[in-house]
């Protein structure tokens with residue numbers, strides 16, 4: 052056994068595990084609604100953030116938290132600095148769309164597909180928005196088609212348009228967290244990533260009284276460091292199978308054609324039949340979103356159709372399992388742990404105990 056692995060195992064037991072507080076404590080103040088202003092200064096020394104960073108440090112290996120941040124260039128563009136972004140290294144999504152398919156002691160697996168072939172997890176990012184069309188028009192079309200979907204909302208927009216978030220929630224859709232500033236998270240410090248999530252969680256809780264269990268990173272900009280912080284804060288990282296390309300600048304008709312193919316069970320990128328249930332990426336504030344959604348109504352007579360639904364539903368959760376319970380436990384965790392960030396506690400606890408005993412034997416043998 053390598054010394055680094057041994058140190059990591061000892062770390063897992065020496066550091067006192069802390070538990071996230073529920074309901075989430077109010078911050079002293081929320082960040083501004085300006086997405087160009089990164090969260091810094093006294094917003095990072097708020098007890099809410101300081102205590103949550105301690106929690107993250109008690110759960111995640113130091114080597115994961117030491118993965119170097121990328122360098123922000125502009126919008127979604129960063130220069131990635133960790134030496135190996137492949138799956139063997141830090142699994143940086145933007146390089147080969149790397150995903151983690153199984154849980155580790157540092158993070159939970161990514162969600163990127165629906166469980167069954169005929170299921171379509173529909174997601175809308177970046178809302179709520181007041182553009183026309185925007186959230187209101189999207190909600191109206193979803194209601195007229197009797198569809199429920201998942202909405203990953205941005206903290207600045209919830210701060211500006213709380214009534215729109217209430218409308219999304221009241222209509223029965225699933226709400227997830229999509230950061231405060233919509234900045235690429237790999238370029239931020241550990242404390243800033245915590246702040247992006249906790250302030251957004253806080254404004255969502257203040258608005259609708261619920262804490263979501265799903266998180267989507269802006270631009271899909273995620274690596275193992277970001278993944279581990281998301282997991283330590285109790286969230287599942289939700290990516291996607293197919294990008295609608297609604298932000299790419301292609302004509303609305305092409306976005307509609309792509310989403311129609313998905314609806315009919317074809318991958319629009321490869322023109323081959325889908326082999327898994329899918330999760331699609333769309334955005335709340337674009338006219339092609341509503342246009343492509345409205346087009347689905349004309350195709351409903353086809354026999355080979357996927358069933359659009361919220362991601363939570365296609366992961367086997369009913370609607371009362373999309374948010375933390377009133378005691379702070381995560382209803383999606385089989386063990387019913389009261390620590391929302393700890394999946395399958397009893398199982399992992401047993402494994403950890405076995406590893407601990409093994410570590411003690413090795414240490415005794417060596418010294």
Ligand SMILES: [Zn+2]
Nearest residue numbers: 176177269270
């Ligand atoms: Zn986004």
